[in-house]
Amino acid sequence: MQDRGINSTFKKIIYESSEMVFLADDTYPYSIFYGNESFENQIGDNLKERTLVGLGLDITSYIFKEELILTHENKDYSFQLELPQESGSNYYLFYKGKEVKTHGLPSKKEAYKFFTSELDLIAIGKNDCLTYVNPLVSPVLGYSPEEILNTNLCPFISDEDLPEIQHLWKSLKENQRNVIHTIRFKSKSGEYKSLECSIRFELEVFFVIARDVTQKLKEQSEFAKRENLLTSSKNSSAPIKWNFYAVRKEFELENPNQVSQDFYNQSGLSQEALTTELTNSLENLLKKSTDLESGFSEKIQFKGGCTIEISGFKSSLEPNKYIGIFSENSSFIKLSKEIKLHKSLWLESPEAMVVVDEEGNIMFSNKEALELFGLEKLESLAHLSDLNVFFEEGENWTDWVKAYGQEKFVTRFSTLLINEKGKQLTLEVATKKSTVDGDNFVVISFRNISERIILEKTLEESGDFLMNLTEQVPGGLYQLVLNSEGQMNFSFLSKGINSVLGLSQEEILEFKDISVAISKVHPQDLPQVIMSSVASARKLEPWQCQFRVKSGNPDQPYRWVLGAARPQSLENGDMVWYGYLTDITKQKEFETKLDEARKTAEKANQIKSDFLSMISHELRTPLNAISGSVYSLFQENPTENQKTALTTINFAVDNLIIMINDLLDFQKIEAGKLTIEKNPFNLQDLLDQIVKGLSFHAKDSQNILELHVSEGLNTFVKGDKTRLSQVLNNLITNALKFTNKGNVDIKVELVAQSKNKIKVYFEVKDTGIGIAPENQEKIFNDFDQVRPTFSTKYGGTGLGLSITRKLLGLMGGNIALESEVGKGSKFYFELEFEVAQEEQKTPAEISSSSPSYEGLHLLMAEDNDVNALVLGKIIKKWGYTFDRAVNGLEAVEAAKNRNYDCILMDIQMPEMDGFEATVAIKKFSDRPVIALTAAAKLEIMEKIQECGFDGFVAKPIDAAELLKRIKEVISEKNQRS
Numbered sequence: 012m013q014d015r016g017i018n019s020t021f022k023k024i025i026y027e028s029s030e031m032v033f034l035a036d037d038t039y040p041y042s043i044f045y046g047n048e049s050f051e052n053q054i055g056d057n058l059k060e061r062t063l064v065g066l067g068l069d070i071t072s073y074i075f076k077e078e079l080i081l082t083h084e085n086k087d088y089s090f091q092l093e094l095p096q097e098s099g100s101n102y103y104l105f106y107k108g109k110e111v112k113t114h115g116l117p118s119k120k121e122a123y124k125f126f127t128s129e130l131d132l133i134a135i136g137k138n139d140c141l142t143y144v145n146p147l148v149s150p151v152l153g154y155s156p157e158e159i160l161n162t163n164l165c166p167f168i169s170d171e172d173l174p175e176i177q178h179l180w181k182s183l184k185e186n187q188r189n190v191i192h193t194i195r196f197k198s199k200s201g202e203y204k205s206l207e208c209s210i211r212f213e214l215e216v217f218f219v220i221a222r223d224v225t226q227k228l229k230e231q232s233e234f235a236k237r238e239n240l241l242t243s244s245k246n247s248s249a250p251i252k253w254n255f256y257a258v259r260k261e262f263e264l265e266n267p268n269q270v271s272q273d274f275y276n277q278s279g280l281s282q283e284a285l286t287t288e289l290t291n292s293l294e295n296l297l298k299k300s301t302d303l304e305s306g307f308s309e310k311i312q313f314k315g316g317c318t319i320e321i322s323g324f325k326s327s328l329e330p331n332k333y334i335g336i337f338s339e340n341s342s343f344i345k346l347s348k349e350i351k352l353h354k355s356l357w358l359e360s361p362e363a364m365v366v367v368d369e370e371g372n373i374m375f376s377n378k379e380a381l382e383l384f385g386l387e388k389l390e391s392l393a394h395l396s397d398l399n400v401f402f403e404e405g406e407n408w409t410d411w412v413k414a415y416g417q418e419k420f421v422t423r424f425s426t427l428l429i430n431e432k433g434k435q436l437t438l439e440v441a442t443k444k445s446t447v448d449g450d451n452f453v454v455i456s457f458r459n460i461s462e463r464i465i466l467e468k469t470l471e472e473s474g475d476f477l478m479n480l481t482e483q484v485p486g487g488l489y490q491l492v493l494n495s496e497g498q499m500n501f502s503f504l505s506k507g508i509n510s511v512l513g514l515s516q517e518e519i520l521e522f523k524d525i526s527v528a529i530s531k532v533h534p535q536d537l538p539q540v541i542m543s544s545v546a547s548a549r550k551l552e553p554w555q556c557q558f559r560v561k562s563g564n565p566d567q568p569y570r571w572v573l574g575a576a577r578p579q580s581l582e583n584g585d586m587v588w589y590g591y592l593t594d595i596t597k598q599k600e601f602e603t604k605l606d607e608a609r610k611t612a613e614k615a616n617q618i619k620s621d622f623l624s625m626i627s628h629e630l631r632t633p634l635n636a637i638s639g640s641v642y643s644l645f646q647e648n649p650t651e652n653q654k655t656a657l658t659t660i661n662f663a664v665d666n667l668i669i670m671i672n673d674l675l676d677f678q679k680i681e682a683g684k685l686t687i688e689k690n691p692f693n694l695q696d697l698l699d700q701i702v703k704g705l706s707f708h709a710k711d712s713q714n715i716l717e718l719h720v721s722e723g724l725n726t727f728v729k730g731d732k733t734r735l736s737q738v739l740n741n742l743i744t745n746a747l748k749f750t751n752k753g754n755v756d757i758k759v760e761l762v763a764q765s766k767n768k769i770k771v772y773f774e775v776k777d778t779g780i781g782i783a784p785e786n787q788e789k790i791f792n793d794f795d796q797v798r799p800t801f802s803t804k805y806g807g808t809g810l811g812l813s814i815t816r817k818l819l820g821l822m823g824g825n826i827a828l829e830s831e832v833g834k835g836s837k838f839y840f841e842l843e844f845e846v847a848q849e850e851q852k853t854p855a856e857i858s859s860s861s862p863s864y865e866g867l868h869l870l871m872a873e874d875n876d877v878n879a880l881v882l883g884k885i886i887k888k889w890g891y892t893f894d895r896a897v898n899g900l901e902a903v904e905a906a907k908n909r910n911y912d913c914i915l916m917d918i919q920m921p922e923m924d925g926f927e928a929t930v931a932i933k934k935f936s937d938r939p940v941i942a943l944t945a946a947a948k949l950e951i952m953e954k955i956q957e958c959g960f961d962g963f964v965a966k967p968i969d970a971a972e973l974l975k976r977i978k979e980v981i982s983e984k985n986q987r988s
Contacts, residue, residue, distance in 0.1 A: 031088070031108025037095045040064040041103070050108060054083050063103075070103065080111065087111040132206070132221040139164050139180070151206075151223050153199030169195035169203050183212040193224065229328050236306070240322050240336045248274075248343070250336040253323070255293050257331045262290040274341035277315040288313075289337065292321065297333070306335075316344055363457040366445075371395040371412055374452065383428075383457055401428050412442075412453055425460065437461045486593030487511045491525070491576070493548065495584040499525035502587075511572060511592045513563040533559035533569055540574075548586055553577045557595065571599040634967035638664050639881030642970040646888045664967065687821045691847035692732040694771070695725040698759060701739050705747065713752045714777075716743070721760040728769065728844035734818050735842075741811045742775040742838050750779030750835070767846055774839040782830040791816050791826075864978050869893040870911040872902035872928065873943070874920045878966075882915070885970045899923025899931075906932045913977050916960070918944035918951065926958045933959045937987075939980035943968065 025032055026047045033046035033055070041063035046055045058065055068081060081088045089111050093104035126133055126145050132152075135143040140163060144156045152159075159167075168176055172195050179192060190210045195203040205228050206221040237252065244250040252265040264270070267282060275281065280288070292311050300307045308322035323335020357364070363380040367373050373392045384401055386392060395412070421443045428436045439458045444451060487508030493499045500523050509519055512531055522528070532540055536558035547554035554576045559569040576590025641657050641664070649657060702718045709716035739757070746755040755777045763770040782790060791812050812826075819826050819840055830836035869886060871893050873879040879895055886893045894909065896902040898920045906914065914932065918925040929940050939961040944951065955963050961980040964973050 030106065031090070032104075032106045033108070035063050035070075035103045035105070037101050037103060041068075041070060044102075053110070054088070057084065081108075132219075132223075134219040134221070136164075136217050136219070137215050151198075151221075152196065152204060158199075167197045169197070171195070179210075183210065183217070184215075187212045187214075193228075194221075226328070233326060233328060233334065236324055237334060237336065240306075244320070244322075244336065244338045248338050248341060250338040252336055253289070253321075253334070255290070255323070255333040255335075257294075257297065257333065260290060260294070262286055262293065270339065271341050273345055274317060274339045277341050277344060278313040278317040279315065280313065289319070289321065293323075293333070296321075317341060365392065365395075365455050367395055367412065367453050367455065369412060369451050369453070371409070373397075380457065383459070402426060428457075437464050484591075486591050488591045489576075489588075491588040491590070493586040493588075501525070501528075508592065511594050512560055513570075531560045533561075535559075547576070547578050547588075551578055551580060554588065554590065557599075567596075570594055570596045634664055634667060636877045636881050636967075638967040639878075639885055639970065643881065643884040643888065685818075685821065687734060687818075688731045689729045689845070690732065691727045691729055693725070694728050694759075694844070695720060697732055697736065698724075698739075698757070701736055701743070702757065705740070705743050708744065708747050709755065712747045712750065714747055714750050715754045716747070717754070717756050719756060719758045723761040723764065723769075724759060724771065726769070727847040729847045730842070730844050731822065734822065738815050738818055739773070739775070741815045745811060746775050746777035746779065746836070746838075750777040753778035753835070762841060768843055769846060770841055770843045772839065772841050774837060776835065776837040778835040781832040781834050782828070782836055783832050787828050787830060790828075864981065865890065867891040867912040867977070867981075868910075869977075870896065870902065870905055870909075870914045872896045872899065872915065872920065872925065873917045874898060875917075878917075882968065885968075885973070889974060897921075899925060899928030902928045903931045906936055906938065911938055913981055914938055914940045915943055915973075916940050918942055918955075926954060929958050929960055937984065939984050941973075941976055941980060 028047055029049055031047065031050040031053060033043055033050045035041045035043045040060075043055070043058075043061045043063070054066075055061065063070055066081060066083060068079075077092055079090055079092055081090055087110070088108055090105045091107040093106070095101055095103065130147075132147045133143075133145040134141050134148075140161050141159060142161065144159060146156065148154055148156055148159060165173060165177075176192075176194060179190065183190060188211070191207065192210065193205055193207050196206050198204050204223055205225045207224045208219050208221040211218050241250045248271060249269060251269045253262065254265070255262050264286070270282070270285065275285075278285075288311065292309065296307055296309050306322065306324040308320065311319045311321065313319070317340060319337050319339045321335065321337040323333050326332040326334050357375070358377045360377050360379060363377065363383040365373050365376040365380055371394055373394060376392050380392070381387065384392075384398060392398075421441050423439060423441045425437055425439050428438050437460050439460045441456045441458070443454050445454055446452070484505075484507060487510070488503070488505040489501055489508065490503035491499060492502050504519060504522060506519075508514065508522070512522075512528075514522060529537065529540075540556055540558050543554055543556045546552070554574070556574050558572060558574070560572050562568060562570040564570075571594070572592050573595045574590060574592050576588035579587050579589070581587060637660065641660050644653070644657055698718060698720060702716060706716060743755065743757065755775070758772075758774040758776070760772045760774075761769060762772045816826050819842075822842055824840045824842045826838060826840045828836065828838055867889075869891055871879065871882060871886070873882060873895065874897050883893065883895070894905055894911075896905050900922045902914070902916065903923070905911075916925040916929055920928075923931075925942060925944070929942075932938070932940060940959070941962040941964060942955045942960045943964055943966060944955075961983070962976045964976055
């Protein structure tokens with residue numbers, strides 16, 4: 012470095028200097044052989060070629076200058092320059108280098124690009140000539156820059172604009188400022204272009220930036236012309252802009268939705284049809300018009316009174332294009348109709364009205380006003396003073412006109428009118444100010460409120476009556492409010508509350524908070540009161556509750572109160588109850604006595620039931636022995652005389668059983684525990700069985716018993732076979748009993764039939780003694796007969812027909828009677844049955860349901876020796892064997908140790924009764940068990956089913972019924988297994 016002129020003493024200082032320093036050879040290409048750290052960081056490191064030529068620097072241009080500006084990567088740098096000295100140094104020294112800040116100005120390249128761009132026309136001139144113009148002059152004005160430079164500009168400026176421009180030029184030279192001005196400048200084609208120029212003078216030099224706004228001004232001109240059309244349109248509807256292209260005959264609306272639907276409805280045109288009409292009209296108009304550029308207009312008529320006024324002009328921007336507006340009068344037609352309607356409503360208004368000015372002159376009046384004042388023509392009213400004769404106070408009208416005062420409010424007052432018939436009416440006069448186009452008017456209405464005055468007086472009297480009623484009615488009325496914040500208060504309490512709650516007049520005034528009322532409720536009743544009130548509020552259901560409240564009387568500390576109310580939810584979220592409280596202490600005392608009487612009656616009824624059960628049991632036990640003995644005697648081939656005696660005994664036993672069964676059925680019905688079953692049976696077969704079973708009774712009473720069944724009844728139906736048999740048996744037995752040597756006819760007919768149901772008519776008719784009209788209802792009463800002597804002659808309990816009617820009622824029927832004394836009686840009723848499907852059994856089922864019943868071995872559990880003896884004889888007559896157990900324990904042990912086909916179980920036995928024994932047996936055996944009992948209690952009958960018995964036969968035992976039941980339960984057991 013010493014050899015190249017760099018003293019090593021200063022090397023470190025120069026290298027670390029913040030100013031740039033570098034050295035270059037003095038011979039081409041002027042290589043840079045040294046640069047300090049600042050130079051390398053800013054310039055040197057980015058040089059591709061480390062020469063002055065690489066920097067784009069012509070050193071010869073700066074030989075006589077001590078400072079130069081160096082441009083590198085769009086940045087300018089300032090350097091001091093020291094040339095080689097005569098002492099023989101061979102380098103250039105560049106020092107004090109630093110970046111030149113341009114304060115946001117563009118670089119030379121950026122400035123060049125700006126001036127040569129085609130964004131705007133840029134020119135520089137002096138006096139009245141241009142010295143520079145950018146290339147945009149060619150596409151804008153058609154001139155090359157050379158054709159327009161250094162040439163007087165005045166010939167290029169429009170003659171109309173030249174004086175103004177010359178004046179502007181002069182003023183700008185005197186007062187230099189920026190000015191924006193539009194100049195019409197002649198292009199090379201001879202057409203004037205509108206240039207929007209931004210101009211500034213600096214001494215004698217001026218600068219211009221211009222933009223071609225010719226198209227923009229034309230568009231603004233067309234827009235202004237169309238806007239002028241819009242503002243000059245006289246139709247009430249909003250004008251609609253259109254464009255028409257004549258060559259292709261295309262008509263378009265800029266906003267088709269602006270055409271109102273009312274126009275389409277009134278003219279009967281569609282949007283497409285309207286476009287066609289306007290296209291044809293424009294074509295004809297263009298043929299007739301001569302000056303299309305200045306404008307044209309025409310009115311087109313359509314049906315319904317609709318018109319369209321179309322106007323427009325030829326576009327200066329696009330050839331063969333026409334633009335304009337049109338407006339239609341549908342809104343005017345609609346407005347006219349509305350005015351007509353309003354006028355009609357005004358004239359026909361049910362309220363008398365007049366409109367006056369501030370001086371009282373009547374401008375308008377309707378028909379009702381004339382009717383009110385008894386005038387014939389509208390012209391009859393000219394001034395409010397004309398009405399003075401009708402009013403008691405003659406100058407009322409001046410008050411009416413002045414009364415409007417504050418115009419936003421209606422002023423109302425009443426006055427008396429005497430009409431033409433001399434009748435005095437009360438009028439409500441209402442006035443209100445109205446301002447139209449700066450003129451003040453007063454609208455006055457007259458309303459006849461005579462009836463309202465009378466009604467208000469009536470309502471006031473009614474209110475007084477209701478208030479008096481609330482005070483006189485027993486108990487107290489109240490209104491309770493539950494607000495949105497959960498607070499409950501009484502908003503109304505009648506005077507009667509005092510007597511119900513035992514309050515003084517002072518206490519009633521403070522009795523507003525619900526907590527005061529709650530404190531008076533008996534503690535045991537308080538939960539019920541609160542819970543029922545909450546339920547009423549949630550479900551919006553009426554509230555009713557009986558509770559005790561403090562009475563204030565030491566002899567009777569609490570009294571019973573009935574509270575009832577109906578809730579209502581208000582729009583503001585509040586809940587309101589309207590209710591009453593009444594003292595029911597005496598009623599509660601009566602209910603207590605009534606409850607004691609009910610319990611006494613129930614106890615008496617239970618005693619009666621127990622008595623009937625005991626009588627039934629005590630009668631059935633000996634009857635069982637008699638019935639069994641008769642059955643055994645019948646099996647020993649008795650003589651005819653013996654048969655007659657045995658038959659008589661058997662008939663007597665049957666009658667006793669019927670009487671006992673009537674008592675039991677009556678007991679069941681009264682207790683509500685008799686149910687009607689619905690099981691399938693053949694109706695024809697049942698009727699045949701009933702008549703066949705009563706044929707002996709008919710022969711005995713020397714009567715002819717006949718059955719008449721219509722077609723269609725040989726079918727299976729669902730019903731209670733037993734109860735229907737009981738009804739028919741009662742009726743037929745009565746008919747045979749009260750008929751001697753006569754006829755008893757049973758008629759059964761199909762009345763109606765549907766897909767699943769049939770209705771059947773039943774009739775039992777006899778030729779017996781008949782029943783007098785006064786006794787026909789009596790025979791259906793409990794324990795009642797036509798005459799007391801009937802029980803002696805004919806027997807019976809007097810329950811047969813009563814039970815019959817009740818059974819038919821349970822089955823959905825109603826018995827009727829027609830009878831005449833000495834000629835006979837007719838009992839009839841109708842029942843509806845569901846049709847049942849007859850089950851067809853296969854041969855295998857038939858064989859399986861008909862097992863062999865020979866050699867059966869039975870277990871008989873019976874503590875009564877007589878009953879055991881009789882039952883044993885019957886079993887032996889059937890050819891079966893049996894073992895006997897005298898109590899329930901023996902029966903259980905026997906069932907464990909031996910195998911029996913069926914067990915006959917008495918209910919009432921010592922040690923262990925039949926219920927307990929059956930339950931124990933069913934735990935280890937599935938052998939069928941049949942209950943044998945003379946008891947008649949309903950509870951016992953229900954318990955028989957609960958304990959798992961397979962069947963039941965009542966005492967006295969019908970041997971045939973028992974045998975049938977044994978076979979049934981064995982058959983059912985075989986089918987299950």
